[in-house]
Amino acid sequence: MTLNEIITLLEGEVLTPSPDLDAQIPCAFASDLISDILMCTKEPTLLLTGLTNTQVIRLSDMIDLSGIVFVRGKKPSQELIEMAEERNLLLMMTKMTMYRSSGLLYNAGLRSCKI
């Protein structure tokens, strides 16, 4: 699935500059628990989360994230957005809940990441 399709499905707002709208996103994972995210992510993954503290960016230093979607309207701090920009990491937010976002993406064919 392309990033552009994901933005459309989630009515998402991209928070980082010049996203590659044609980028292919192969899979996703959704969680608010950092250990769960670390345990489950073994390939480039789009992360859906409600966590907006800067540790979520530290997390992206450890594993391979193709981007982060902040759900239920949570907006991260400017500091977090700058940390993502330094890493060329895509950030997006959506007003939808984690359940609805995950369901829409899954129904549209975005598979679950390998765990």
Place this chain on the structure above:
Amino acid sequence: MQDCAAVRSDMAEYWNIESGHEEAIMTFFDNRPVADVVLESEITEKDFVTSGRGSADVKNTLKRLGIGPEILRRVAVASYEAEINVAAHSNGGKMESSIFDDMIHLRFTDRGPGIANIEQAMVPGYSTADDLVREMGFGAGLGLPNIKKNSDALHIVSDYGKPTMVEIVIFY
């Protein structure tokens, strides 16, 4: 997989060594060789802004040395979980990473207050994390199990009221 907890008179000790690595691990711990590349960093109590940086440095160093992505992921996850454990549960401490030709040895030491029951701390889902730590997305009770899962050897020495030492070995 060998999974045992031995109790000495003063401190509790836990060992997990993945099968097939027993001899190499015992040789390493008997000889305690010094690595050419050693990285050190401080870990500050409840500092969730900079905690994780030490583990990222270790991962980036290994990446520059040409270590493959699967090993990089295992080292990064085990190291990050241990670094966060020191920040979340202790009065602060440090991490020392010794990079050898065929393996990495990570050593985390803190200034207490120690783990009352190591075997219980190894149970997935068991956590003593406070509300602040949980709000950050930690405290799932998967830290030590996640380290065990991603390492070839895990050694813990601790006791209630004492400092904790966690050692991790991962072969490339």
